[in-house]
Amino acid sequence: MAKSFLSIEQLTQRYPDGQGGEFTVFENANFGIEKGEFVCILGHSGCGKSTIMNILAGLADPTSGVVKMDGQHVSGPSLDRGVVFQNYSLLPWLTALKNVTFGVQARFPDWDKSKVIEHSTAFLEKVGLTGDTIHRKPSQLSGGMRQRVSIARAFANEPKLLLLDEPFGALDALTRGTIQDELIKVWSDTDQTVFMITHDIDEAILLADRILLMTNGPMAQVAESVEITIPRPRKRTDIVDHPNYYAIRNHLVQFLGQRSAELAGQSDTPPLAQPKTVRIDLTEDIDAEDPEPATPQLRAVEA
């Protein structure tokens, strides 16, 4: 198999369980992400999504296993891997604009001041922040605006890989919708590779090229990789009418509702096991030869 742009190999994380022993959050997780891809990871709370992301960001070290980006081992944080945290992580003593220029200056140290400001303002504009708003401190902004600033800061740095940990988790449904649209807009203007954690199925379908599904922890696995066979550009109001939408959605709901628990706790997976690729596409001719016959597909359609 050809090496992916980002490849996660035999990643294992164990923590002490507080009683002298240790428990395994996940073991031998293997998966890859291609350049320019938007991948979401779905799984129940506590299965280790944030742990994976912190390892990808270089903020934490795994117990064993490696992460390679562009063939290089990832160790320690880097400007090549931008992060958007769930709690925004804006510096509260800086204005929205300064929060973005803070990142841009670190990324492009030889740019002069006016170029830094111009670049930062442009990215704030892409997420719908203009005028006076960008001169306000985070405490004077709504949760949605803060997350926009945080997204602008991440995209303005043009990292090779962008990591988002439940970026909309704390937002109300309406705001969440708007910012999802803005995220898509900024993303389509760039060829940014994105890895995003979410617990919202509809959000994942709207945004992702591919969804990775994790079983419950401990001993969680990245069990499936579900392709989202709905063409872009996608609009939240239109995708529900696409023939694949409910088939995919049902598959995901079924996984999270039932199979993530059934598959949990298995420790007999081979060290190199890749997630099972699932492709659900009802628009393809039923008789046409399916290059990747996948049993979950049938199950999902029946469900």
Place this chain on the structure above:
Amino acid sequence: METLSENKKAALLSVLLLLVGCLIWELSIPAQEAAGELTEYELLTGGGQPKAGVPPPSQVLGKAWEQLSNPFYDAGPNDKGIGIQIGYSIYRVLTGYLLAALIAIPLGFLIGMSSVAYKALNPFIQVLRPISPLAWMPLALFVIQDSEMSAIFVIFICSIWPMLINTAFGVAGVREDWVNVARTHELGAFKTAFTVILPAAAPTIVTGMRISIGIAWLVIVAAEMLVGGTGIGYYVWNEWNNLDLTSVIFSILMIGVVGMLLDSLFGLLQRAVAYVE
């Protein structure tokens, strides 16, 4: 009355309290006024009644007018204007205080960032901190052999602790998320310290600085009473020896006013570095 804002009501009440207080004070000591006039005679005769009367506020006010209209006169070692005396005190406080800040803030950073440094230095801090600054005075006088420098040393030693502890506390408490922002932006240790940790910890650090300047101002009066020569503390003591209670009361008030000014200066600084999470 109902139309007045809360602040105006409070200000009005303050003025009223002051006037009533002064009036009661003034009225409560008419008998002693005569005694006050006698004191000079008593002093000259080395009178057996060294008890000077407490002066009424009108007399203190007169003294204030007289002193404040010419605060910087200098008529020999025992007769200097109040401005000069306060100037000496402020000079000593600021010198000792700045030296303390120069050591306390970097050291506090170290302690806050490294738990090894914290554990290693904590026992020393715990033992040294509760020592009354004036207890150092004899040792300082002996070692330094200079009363001026000894006073500055006492200020130094009393202002170092709140700054040190608050800096360490503020630095240790900087949110992990903000440090992670610095890490994901590949900021070096120096840049992280100045652009993330310092602004994040600044409100706590400045609170420590504010506590320190308050303590330093409390201590300088006592220190100057001991070392003598110049300064507002010496002035109070000297006027007491002269049995000039009017000057004593006036200088007590001045100590309060200067202390308040120093404190409000740090109040401004505190507001400048404050942020809302």
